[in-house]
Amino acid sequence: MKYFMSGNEAVARGLYEADVRVGSAYPGTPSTEIFENLHKYERIYHEWAPNEKVATEVAYGASIAGVRAVAAMKHVGLNVAADPLFTAAYNGVGRGFVIISADDPSMHSSQNEQDNRHYARAAKVPMFEPSDSQECIDMLREAFDVSERFDIPVLFRMTTRVSHSRSLVEYSEPLNLEPFPYSRNPRKFIAAPANAMVHRVELEEKLKGLAQYSETSPFNVIEKRGNKVGVISAGGAMLIAKEVFPEDTSFLKLGFTHPLPMNMIRGFAESVETLYVIEELDPFMEEQIRAAGINCIGKDVVPLMYELNPTLLREALTGEEIASHEVNAQAIPRPPVLCPGCPHRGFFYTLSKRKNVIIAGDIGCYTLGGSPPLSALDSCICMGAGFTLAMGMAKAFEQFGEKKTIFGVLGDSTFFHSGITGAIEILYNKGNVIPVVLDNTITSMTGQQDNPGTGYTLMGEIADIVSMEAIFRAVGYKKIFNVDPQDLDAMNRTIDEAIVCKEPCAIIVRRPCVLIKRIKHERALCVVDRDKCKSCRRCLAVGCPAVFFKDGKATIDPNLCVGCTVCMQVCPFDAISKEEA
Amino acid sequence: MNNDVRTIVLAGVGGQGTILVSRVLTTALIDAGYDVKMSEIHGMAQRGGSVSTTVRYGKKVESPLVGKGAADILVAFEQMEAVRSTPVLKKDGIIIVNDYKIMPLPVASGKAEYPDNYIEELSKVFRVIAFNAGQAAIELGNARVMNIILLGAMVEAFEMGRLDWDSALEKQVPPRYLDINRKAFELGRSMARADNK
Numbered sequence: 001m002k003y004f005m006s007g008n009e010a011v012a013r014g015l016y017e018a019d020v021r022v023g024s025a026y027p028g029t030p031s032t033e034i035f036e037n038l039h040k041y042e043r044i045y046h047e048w049a050p051n052e053k054v055a056t057e058v059a060y061g062a063s064i065a066g067v068r069a070v071a072a073m074k075h076v077g078l079n080v081a082a083d084p085l086f087t088a089a090y091n092g093v094g095r096g097f098v099i100i101s102a103d104d105p106s107m108h109s110s111q112n113e114q115d116n117r118h119y120a121r122a123a124k125v126p127m128f129e130p131s132d133s134q135e136c137i138d139m140l141r142e143a144f145d146v147s148e149r150f151d152i153p154v155l156f157r158m159t160t161r162v163s164h165s166r167s168l169v170e171y172s173e174p175l176n177l178e179p180f181p182y183s184r185n186p187r188k189f190i191a192a193p194a195n196a197m198v199h200r201v202e203l204e205e206k207l208k209g210l211a212q213y214s215e216t217s218p219f220n221v222i223e224k225r226g227n228k229v230g231v232i233s234a235g236g237a238m239l240i241a242k243e244v245f246p247e248d249t250s251f252l253k254l255g256f257t258h259p260l261p262m263n264m265i266r267g268f269a270e271s272v273e274t275l276y277v278i279e280e281l282d283p284f285m286e287e288q289i290r291a292a293g294i295n296c297i298g299k300d301v302v303p304l305m306y307e308l309n310p311t312l313l314r315e316a317l318t319g320e321e322i323a324s325h326e327v328n329a330q331a332i333p334r335p336p337v338l339c340p341g342c343p344h345r346g347f348f349y350t351l352s353k354r355k356n357v358i359i360a361g362d363i364g365c366y367t368l369g370g371s372p373p374l375s376a377l378d379s380c381i382c383m384g385a386g387f388t389l390a391m392g393m394a395k396a397f398e399q400f401g402e403k404k405t406i407f408g409v410l411g412d413s414t415f416f417h418s419g420i421t422g423a424i425e426i427l428y429n430k431g432n433v434i435p436v437v438l439d440n441t442i443t444s445m446t447g448q449q450d451n452p453g454t455g456y457t458l459m460g461e462i463a464d465i466v467s468m469e470a471i472f473r474a475v476g477y478k479k480i481f482n483v484d485p486q487d488l489d490a491m492n493r494t495i496d497e498a499i500v501c502k503e504p505c506a507i508i509v510r511r512p513c514v515l516i517k518r519i520k521h522e523r524a525l526c527v528v529d530r531d532k533c534k535s536c537r538r539c540l541a542v543g544c545p546a547v548f549f550k551d552g553k554a555t556i557d558p559n560l561c562v563g564c565t566v567c568m569q570v571c572p573f574d575a576i577s578k579e580e581a
Numbered sequence: 582m583n584n585d586v587r588t589i590v591l592a593g594v595g596g597q598g599t600i601l602v603s604r605v606l607t608t609a610l611i612d613a614g615y616d617v618k619m620s621e622i623h624g625m626a627q628r629g630g631s632v633s634t635t636v637r638y639g640k641k642v643e644s645p646l647v648g649k650g651a652a653d654i655l656v657a658f659e660q661m662e663a664v665r666s667t668p669v670l671k672k673d674g675i676i677i678v679n680d681y682k683i684m685p686l687p688v689a690s691g692k693a694e695y696p697d698n699y700i701e702e703l704s705k706v707f708r709v710i711a712f713n714a715g716q717a718a719i720e721l722g723n724a725r726v727m728n729i730i731l732l733g734a735m736v737e738a739f740e741m742g743r744l745d746w747d748s749a750l751e752k753q754v755p756p757r758y759l760d761i762n763r764k765a766f767e768l769g770r771s772m773a774r775a776d777n778k
């Protein structure tokens with residue numbers, strides 16, 4: 001029986017087959033569906049951790065205690081989790097421990113396109129790179145074996161197209177392993193300098209063993225066809241290369257890409273007249289291959305940014321542009337927008353009307369508050385930085401005696417991820433910043449996952465909600481404003497009061513995301529009275545996709561409107577009214 | 582080289598039902614014994630962005646995605662999305678386009694205008710089958726089967742009629758909507774046939 005599944009679904013299946021028992025992850029496109037599919041496999045404990053560092057540490061702890069364990073995240077998540085990764089590589093593991101990183105070439109839903117293969121080299125850990133769904137299953141099993149055999153964490157690197165493409169797979173019988181019995185091993189698991197000095201030497205030995213493994217890994221294979229052209233490739237790029245190069249091309253297909261099988265590569269290089277190294281993003285393999293004195297064609301022709309596809313590769317190899325039949329018409333951009341009824345709208349609309357404010361934002365649906373017509377953000381860099389960039393800006397403005405009101409803005413999931421330390425920083429180091437949490441009671445950007453503020457765990461258990469108010473108070477904030485962003489008057493008043501507040505204060509803007517399935521949302525419909533509408537366009541400034549202009553007057557699309565009344569509240573001529581559904 | 586591999590691109594706006602179409606399509610192809618790969622770009626969680634799905638099938642498919650100038654057929658659920666995706670088509674590619682407009686934000690807010698000549702311009706370069714599938718769906722009794730009408734039209738235009746579509750629909754559509762979806766599928770086929778004459 002064959003199943004048609006995405007790479008992420010296949011990874012979930014592979015984790016089950018490899019008998020993983022503990023998994024911890026933080027959502028992030030394109031990795032999120034891995035853990036959303038784990039509920040199919042009852043024996044695996046799985047959770048959303050507050051952030052990737054926590055997830056990695058939880059999984060590592062489980063490995064030390066004797067069961068196979070996994071942590072999963074998007075590429076930038078590994079930046080957050082890098083600290084435990086680098087030292088776990090020194091200490092080694094208990095039972096197998098795999099860290100899955102899903103990279104996002106072309107930044108379909110990311111703030112950068114970092115190539116996480118470099119982490120394998122930097123942290124000195126072995127790495128697998130699957131290219132399709134079947135390999136996701138098969139390589140995971142091998143990855144856990146390698147982790148146990150060489151006593152080291154393994155990096156499992158996916159990309160958007162591997163995670164989100166579907167292909168046919170076959171299952172294997174799942175393993176049923178005994179846990180390793182636990183016994184305290186301070187020399188191995190206490191990373192103090194004296195132990196680390198020893199681990200450092202052991203790690204180099206492990207890498208030598210891994211380099212030998214690489215030469216014989218079942219996932220590093222030569223497909224010899226002709227003697228003219230040889231191609232070395234890995235991951236998703238491999239499939240593109242296979243499609244583009246002619247039939248008599250020989251391939252060295254690498255699934256285990258750190259450490260590289262340099263002898264195999266050398267032999268392969270010698271067996272062909274021209275050698276290509278085809279990689280997506282950075283010249284990760286190419287640089288190592290060249291450093292070993294092997295000549296090849298790579299990034300001198302293949303683009304080093306953005307996702308690769310067969311057309312781009314063909315153009316790169318031939319130097320000729322492939323004609324595409326451009327029609328004499330232009331598509332207008334269709335940028336993502338805050339949903340009709342989105343709770344973030346009221347907050348950003350209110351701030352968009354203020355002068356002399358700085359709004360340091362963060363990553364989440366609310367980053368769209370920076371797009372027109374709201375255009376109410378000054379910055380956004382990485383999760384948690386909403387509070388802390390604001391802090392730095394405040395200190396800089398103080399240097400010049402400049403008076404500005406500075407808001408640090410982030411969402412609920414982001415608050416628990418890495419906002420709390422920023423809240424402490426602002427308070428303790430006396431920052432002239434108003435921290436704001438846009439609490440829509442869910443992790444929305446990645447498709448509505450639970451977080452410590454929602455009251456549910458990933459496995460569907462009810463949990464005690466972690467109170468942001470209590471955290472702010474415990475940190476020392478004296479005044480905590482609570483406001484419903486859909487009430488624009490209240491929103492305005494709260495901003496006014498917070499600006500003049502003499503004590504350290506924080507604002508919690510709270511209303512659930514309209515896409516949360518669990519909640520019964522009130523639905524209504526707002527309509528425009530065309531006779532009363534004076535065409536002032538004020539209602540367009542809220543940026544709701546349901547509001548548009550037709551024949552010179554405002555119109556509301558009844559199929560889109562959910563009746564949140566934000567547009568109605570901004571109309572100066574009472575031309576919009578609410579009809580109960 | 583995989584000369585026998587065919588590529589179908591579905592393009593639309595979030596929430597238009599491209600997912601069901603891709604499920605029915607891939608089910609029929611897999612049942613017919615093809616190797617199939619599919620790749621989707623679904624943008625962000627927010628509604629209203631462009632979405633596109635690539636389905637490739639043949640004896641053996643390597644890459645799940647294609648670049649420009651490579652697809653055989655484009656099924657666009659909305660006019661502007663047809664225009665956005667045309668670079669992906671081969672020279673003799675076919676476009677099935679829903680004669681329907683969804684205003685992007687720059688148009689809704691009056692910053693841009695939605696052109697009226699899209700279908701005309703597309704037809705100058707490609708073989709285009711255009712009709713209002715949404716209206717046809719409403720007339721059939723359920724606005725949501727617009728997607729399956731488009732699938733039917735594609736099957737007709739791309740001469741894929743010998744696949745077992747009935748069984749694919751049965752596997753992917755909830756039983757209580759099966760009947761109307763079957764009708765929608767047949768309607769789509771007949772609309773494409775009419776267009777061909």
Ligand SMILES: Cc1ncc(C[n+]2csc(CCOP(=O)(O)OP(=O)(O)O)c2C)c(N)n1
Nearest residue numbers: 028077363364365411412413414443444445
């Ligand atoms: C380190 C890191 N991990 C994960 C992500 C992916 N990601 C982007 S925004 C976001 C969550 C946002 O949730 P929240 O702060 O509650 O805002 P919302 O989207 O609900 O408005 C996540 C998980 C990321 N960008 N960076």
Ligand code: SF4
Nearest residue numbers: 339342365444513514
């Ligand atoms: S998904 Fe929720 S938070 Fe995100 S834009 Fe839509 S309503 Fe707003």
Ligand code: SF4
Nearest residue numbers: 533534536537539571
């Ligand atoms: S704000 Fe009111 S008066 Fe102004 S355009 Fe909108 S509906 Fe018309």
Ligand code: SF4
Nearest residue numbers: 544561562564565567
């Ligand atoms: S009430 Fe106005 S702002 Fe709210 S969803 Fe409807 S049209 Fe959009």
